[in-house]
Amino acid sequence: MSQAIHTIQLAGTDQSFSCAENDTLLRAALRSGIAFPYECNVGSCGNCKFELLEGVMASCWPEAPGLSDKDRARNRGLGCQSRPTGPLQIKLRTSDKYAPQFPPVRTAAKFISSRVITHDLSEFSFQTELPLPFLCGQYALIQMAGIEGPRAYSMSNVGMFNGETQAGNLIEFQVRRVPDGKGSAHLFDHLKPGDHVEIDGPYGMAYLRENIERDVLCIAGGSGLAPMVSIARGAFLSPQMTQRKLHFFYGARALQDVCGLAMLETLPHWSERGTYQAVVSGASETDNLPSDFMRGFAHDAVAQTFGERLQQMEIYFAGPALMGQSLLKTLIDLKVPMDQVHFDQFY
Numbered sequence: 001m002s003q004a005i006h007t008i009q010l011a012g013t014d015q016s017f018s019c020a021e022n023d024t025l026l027r028a029a030l031r032s033g034i035a036f037p038y039e040c041n042v043g044s045c046g047n048c049k050f051e052l053l054e055g056v057m058a059s060c061w062p063e064a065p066g067l068s069d070k071d072r073a074r075n076r077g078l079g080c081q082s083r084p085t086g087p088l089q090i091k092l093r094t095s096d097k098y099a100p101q102f103p104p105v106r107t108a109a110k111f112i113s114s115r116v117i118t119h120d121l122s123e124f125s126f127q128t129e130l131p132l133p134f135l136c137g138q139y140a141l142i143q144m145a146g147i148e149g150p151r152a153y154s155m156s157n158v159g160m161f162n163g164e165t166q167a168g169n170l171i172e173f174q175v176r177r178v179p180d181g182k183g184s185a186h187l188f189d190h191l192k193p194g195d196h197v198e199i200d201g202p203y204g205m206a207y208l209r210e211n212i213e214r215d216v217l218c219i220a221g222g223s224g225l226a227p228m229v230s231i232a233r234g235a236f237l238s239p240q241m242t243q244r245k246l247h248f249f250y251g252a253r254a255l256q257d258v259c260g261l262a263m264l265e266t267l268p269h270w271s272e273r274g275t276y277q278a279v280v281s282g283a284s285e286t287d288n289l290p291s292d293f294m295r296g297f298a299h300d301a302v303a304q305t306f307g308e309r310l311q312q313m314e315i316y317f318a319g320p321a322l323m324g325q326s327l328l329k330t331l332i333d334l335k336v337p338m339d340q341v342h343f344d345q346f347y
C-alpha cells in the first residue's frame with residue numbers, strides 16, 4: 001500500500017524534504033542529502049534530537065532511551081524514531097559532516113546463508129534487491145518480521161570502491177548472539193535461506209578514509225569485528241593505501257572469543273603490511289593463552305604497544321560502549337587529535 005508523503009520544512013532555512021508516513025525524519029532527510037546529525041539510528045544516543053515547531057508527528061518507539069522526559073516536555077523528538085502524520089516544521093541544526101556520500105536505500109533482501117565464526121558470532125549473507133552502495137566501516141538497519149524496531153549491523157564486506165561496486169548486491173554482517181536479544185535470536189534461530197528482510201542503509205560516519213597518509217589502527221571488541229574487518233579489507237584493496245601499515249587489535253573476554261585473524265591473513269600482502277594482536281580480558285593467570293596474546297583490555301594494550309606513536313595513526317574502533325569510553329579516554333590522555341579517531345558507538 002502506498003504511503004502518504006509529507007513535506008518537512010527546516011525552520012529558518014530554505015531547506016525542506018519529503019518524508020513518507022512509514023519512514024523516519026532522519027532517514028528521509030539523509031535520503032534527500034540533508035545533513036541531519038545522528039549516530040546510532042536506533043533511539044539510544046540522542047544525537048538526532050530536533051524540536052517540533054508545527055504539525056503532528058508519531059513516534060515508532062515512544063519510550064526510546066535517547067529522549068528524556070524534559071525533552072518530551074519541550075516538544076523535542078528523535079529523528080530516527082519520529083514519523084510525520086502531516087506536514088511539519090522542525091528546528092534542527094544540520095552539520096556538513098553528516099552529509100551522506102551515498103543516500104540510504106531501503107530494499108528487500110534475501111537471506112542466503114550463515115557461517116559460524118566463534119561459539120556466539122556468525123556471519124550472515126544477504127542479497128539485496130536494489131543496489132545498496134556503502135563505504136567500508138558503515139552499517140545498515142535490518143527490519144525483521146515480527147521484531148519491533150530495526151537492528152543496526154555493520155557490514156563486513158567491501159561495498160563501493162573506486163566508484164565501483166565490489167560486492168554486487170551482496171551484503172554481509174557479523175552478528176553476536178546476545179543473551180535474551182530478540183533481533184539476534186531471530187537471525188540465529190529463525191531465519192532460513194530464501195527468507196526476506198528489509199535492509200536500509202548505508203549509515204555511519206566511521207568509514208575508511210583512503211586519502212590520509214597515516215598508518216591505520218583498527219580496534220575491535222566482541223561484536224565490533226565486522227566494521228573493522230571491512231576497514232581492513234578496504235585498506236588492503238585501496239591503490240591509495242599501498243604504503244600504509246595496518247595494525248588490528250581484537251579485544252575478547254576469553255580465549256574462545258578470539259577471532260578475526262583468519263579473515264585478515266587472506267588479504268594480499270598481509271604479512272608485509274598487517275599485524276594482528278589478540279587481547280584477552282577475562283583470562284586468569286592459570287589459563288594457558290598463546291604466548292603472543294596480551295592479557296587485559298584493548299585500550300591498555302594499544303597504549304602499551306604504541307604510546308605516543310598513536311598520535312601519528314588514523315584510528316578506527318567498534319565494539320561495546322564501555323570499551324569505546326575507555327579507549328576514548330586513553331586516546332585523549334595520549335593527546336591523539338580527535339579528527340584522526342573514527343567510531344560509531346554500538347548500543
Ligand SMILES: Cc1cc2nc3c(=O)[nH]c(=O)nc-3n(C[C@H](O)[C@H](O)[C@H](O)COP(=O)(O)OP(=O)(O)OC[C@H]3O[C@@H](n4cnc5c(N)ncnc54)[C@H](O)[C@@H]3O)c2cc1C
Nearest residue numbers: 042061148149152153154175176181182183184223346347
Ligand atoms: C551503529 C551500530 C552498529 C552495530 N553493529 C553491530 C554488529 O556489526 N554486530 C553486532 O553483533 N551488533 C551490532 N550492533 C548491536 C545490534 O544493533 C543490537 O543492539 C544487538 O544485536 C542486540 O540486539 P537484539 O535484538 O539481539 O537485542 P534486544 O535487547 O532485543 O534489542 C536491543 C536493540 O534493539 C533496539 N530496540 C529494542 N526495542 C525496540 C523497539 N521497541 N523499537 C525500536 N528499537 C528497539 C534497541 O535500541 C537496541 O539497539 C550495532 C549497533 C549499532 C548502534
Ligand code: FES
Nearest residue numbers: 041045046066080
Ligand atoms: S537516538 Fe537517533 S541516532 Fe541515536
